[in-house]
Amino acid sequence: MTLTSAAITLFIGYTLCYAALCAVSPFGNCRKCRGFGFQLIKDRKGRLRPGKLCRRCHGDRKRIRIGRHLFNIASHIYRTGTR
Template sequence: MTPIALAVACLLAVTLGYVAVCAGSPFGTCRKCNGFGFATTTDRKGRPKRGKHCRRCKGRGKRIRIGRWLYNRASRIYREGTR
């Protein structure tokens, strides 16, 4: 097997794996707040306390995956174009 064919096979496996993840679990944890939905800060004594709501996930702790967002956008464009 040539190195190019091996690279293509690995890339195909990674792509199909990501498609399966996006189909099975379209929402992932927010990378900014680590799924808490808010920023953690510390008070003057050094104890952790709840901070402001996360602006990326709007306080939900979950964000839509990029692959799922692209799929939703493509299917919406196709559906509106074939009416």
């Protein structure tokens, strides 16, 4: 088995695993707040407490995965094209 065929096999395996992940769990944690919904700030004693709502997810704590977003776009184009 050559290096190219091994790389192609690895890429196809990774793609299938990511597609399965997007099908099972279409939403992931927000990258900015790491799924908390707000930024953590420290008070004067050094204790962590919730701060302002996350500007990226607006406190929803979740984001849609890139693969699921692409699937939604493709299915929308297919639906509007077959009407």
